Amino acid sequence: xxxxxGKVAVVTGAGSGIGRATSLLFAxxxxxxxxSDQNTDGVNETAGLIAKNGGTGHALTGDSxxxxxxxxxxxxxxxxxxxxxxxxxxxxxxxxxxxxFEQTEDYWRQxxxxxxxxxxxxxxxxxxxxxxxxxxxxxxxxxxxGLRANxxxxxxxxxxxxxxxxxxTGSAALLGTGVRVNAICPGLIETGMTKFIFDGARAVGKxxxxxxxxxxxxxxAPEEIAAMALFLAGDESSYVNGQAFAVDGGLSSSLPYxxxxx
Numbered sequence: 001x002x003x004x005x006g007k008v009a010v011v012t013g014a015g016s017g018i019g020r021a022t023s024l025l026f027a028x029x030x031x032x033x034x035x036s037d038q039n040t041d042g043v044n045e046t047a048g049l050i051a052k053n054g055g056t057g058h059a060l061t062g063d064s065x066x067x068x069x070x071x072x073x074x075x076x077x078x079x080x081x082x083x084x085x086x087x088x089x090x091x092x093x094x095x096x097x098x099x100x101f102e103q104t105e106d107y108w109r110q111x112x113x114x115x116x117x118x119x120x121x122x123x124x125x126x127x128x129x130x131x132x133x134x135x136x137x138x139x140x141x142x143x144x145x146g147l148r149a150n151x152x153x154x155x156x157x158x159x160x161x162x163x164x165x166x167x168x169t170g171s172a173a174l175l176g177t178g179v180r181v182n183a184i185c186p187g188l189i190e191t192g193m194t195k196f197i198f199d200g201a202r203a204v205g206k207x208x209x210x211x212x213x214x215x216x217x218x219x220x221a222p223e224e225i226a227a228m229a230l231f232l233a234g235d236e237s238s239y240v241n242g243q244a245f246a247v248d249g250g251l252s253s254s255l256p257y258x259x260x261x262x
Contacts, residue, residue: 002030013091015042017191021222027055064091065114089122115159171242187248214249
């Protein structure tokens with residue numbers, strides 16, 4: 001018996017990385033999925049992998065930062081599966097490491113549109129249906145960059161801090177409805193978004209130093225974020241609400257530390 005048997009889930013940013021890993025895990029645990037991404041080839045590949053493994057996953061190309069796309073996602077989930085139990089607003093963009101004096105208004109607007117307005121729209125449209133059934137789990141991807149400085153550029157970090165606040169304010173706004181809102185704050189995870197960091201380190205022979213600032217002294221894998229998303233999606237987390245969980249190898253729990261030389 002799967003932990004998500006009988007549940008219907010939407011996952012955005014599902015064309016690769018954390019979104020794909022989460023979609024595959026949700027499907028293995030019994031959920032029927034609607035997976036979405038701006039990358040048509042990527043999201044179709046994710047749906048194909050779900051089907052190959054015996055699951056049910058329908059793909060839809062869309063921009064999760066736009067209201068018409070998010071509304072269409074919810075409507076499509078309801079029309080295809082007749083329900084919506086989980087909405088994982090995972091899609092995000094980094095914007096790269098642009099110095100603050102080189103960042104433009106349009107640069108900020110694009111990052112906020114995807115990273116912060118997108119999760120707001122997920123809450124707005126998913127909760128509208130979930131309230132009717134008296135239950136539901138909405139999960140947002142934030143970041144350790146939203147907890148502390150120097151884990152990302154200013155616009156990205158500010159957007160993710162907003163997501164953490166949105167998990168709190170969103171859960172408060174849904175008082176008494178049975179609908180929960182929580183966020184995940186990944187640390188350094190090897191995905192398409194962070195590929196330049198890993199490639200750069202490995203190119204100069206420093207791949208072994210990736211993740212050295214956290215107590216586990218390694219980077220994370222998308223599957224490790226997916227495991228937290230699975231917990232928040234399922235009934236085991238029924239009393240967990242308005243929280244932001246760091247999955248970062250302990251990075252946000254301590255100051256940077258280098259083991260003394262002996």
